[in-house]
Amino acid sequence: MxxxxxxxxxxxxxxxxxxxxxxxxxxxxxxxxxxxxxxxxxxxxxxxxxxxxxxxxxxxxxxxxxxxxxxxxxxxxxxxxxxxxxxxxxxxxxxxxxxxxxxxxxxxxxxxxxxxxxxxxxxxxxxxxxxxxxxxxxxxxxxxxxxxxRPRGPALSPPARPDPRLARDLRELLDSRVVEGVTLEQAAVLLHAHPAHLVRAFSTAYGIAPHQYLTSRRVARARRLLLDGRRPGEVAAATGFFDQSHLTRHFRKLVGVTPGRFAGPASGRVSPSASA
Incomplete structure (x- = not known):
């Protein structure tokens, strides 16, 4: 080359x-x-x-x-x-x-x-x-x-149609599979809905995309395990993250500190603003 x-x-x-x-x-x-x-x-x-x-x-x-x-x-x-x-x-x-x-x-x-x-x-x-x-x-x-x-009209990206029942069903599915997760394809089959409509219905109802909701549930579970004294690598595997770096990236985004800083032995306790 x-x-x-x-x-x-x-x-x-x-x-x-x-x-x-x-x-x-x-x-x-x-x-x-x-x-x-x-x-x-x-x-x-x-x-x-x-x-x-x-x-x-x-x-x-x-x-x-x-x-x-x-x-x-x-x-x-x-x-x-x-x-x-x-x-x-x-x-x-x-x-x-x-x-x-x-x-x-x-x-x-x-x-x-x-x-x-x-x-x-x-x-x-x-x-x-x-x-x-x-x-x-x-x-x-x-x-x-x-x-x-295959254009059907002058506008692209049609507005989302509210579908609160479908949004609730997807939320319950995500809640039941926080650790193992679910693919969009699996969710569409289980809930008998087109994947795009599934994502739109959820985002319209809750103001957050399905993947963001699932990640926030995993981070919440990770916080509890870290405060119990579990190590970040162990917590990543126990909460559905791909690896420790995957946990760290999302944890820092949602909590403001890394998992090690959140409950590290040197810090003992994080400030209320950092754990909010």
Whole structure:
């Protein structure tokens, strides 16, 4: 690999995402090839030029590019310094093959909200243990992509419909699985609801997303165990966090101090403002 070029790839535990691919290329050019998954691409630096279905396209950094499966395309740097990109490969549970034609016709989407959401999802996918948040973000991205490819009206992102009974059912499900957790896909099956509607109903009813609610319940349980004298690593495993660093990140965000500072032997007791 040439100097200045770098690639990172992994498969997250998030249904619908077959691969995450981050790359910086300065000179490398892709030959014509196909994928068996949808390619959702954002460019953070530079630009890419590519051919899709014998038509030339480009990807300036303010667009989202969606390349359909089974359709040949290539790619090469469009600027002297190359390009830095982040890619999600998505399976048909996110987008069906009936959308391939519209995607071929209009692969580059100028949608600031969609661009923001895709970037946020990439950030979430780099953090093991936040799969429920990632799945929630992905379901809204998939919904917005479908709206672009199969428009039904002038407005994207329809307003949330209140559904307090569904929101209560999801809260009770989360309460019953604080430690083991539940995936968005499992919750949708158990509660007979579309994942996007499930997240919207919960957020509308309680003013907090399902993943935020579950995390706050886990942190509350972690506080009690830490005050009982349990060690942070042990507490992380006992409260459903991926590992101690996962606990520390969310604990500091919600409590204002790390788990060790919260009930560490040197401090003995935290101040009321720190434990509020």
């Amino acid at each position: 040439a100097s200045g070029e770098d690639v990172t790839a992994w498969r997250p535990a998030v249904p619908g995402v077959t691969e995450v691919f981050h790359a910086h290329f300065t000179e490398y050019a892709y030959p014509m090839h196909v994928h068996d998954a949808w390619t959702l691409l954002i460019v953070d630096d530079g630009a890419v030029r590519y051919d899709l279905d014998r038509h030339e396209h480009g990807t300036p950094h303010d667009t989202v590019t969606l390349l359909p499966p089974h359709v040949p395309h290539n790619g090469s740097p469009a600027t002297p310094d190359g390009f830095r990109k982040r890619v999600l490969y998505l399976d048909e549970s996110v987008l069906g093959e009936d959308l391939i034609g519209p995607a071929v016709d209009a692969p580059d989407l100028r949608d600031p909200l969609l661009r923001l959401r895709v970037g946020q999802l990439h950030g979430t996918l780099t953090r093991p243990g936040d799969e429920l948040e990632a799945a929630s973000r992905l379901t809204f991205i998939g919904e917005r992509l479908v709206e672009h490819l």
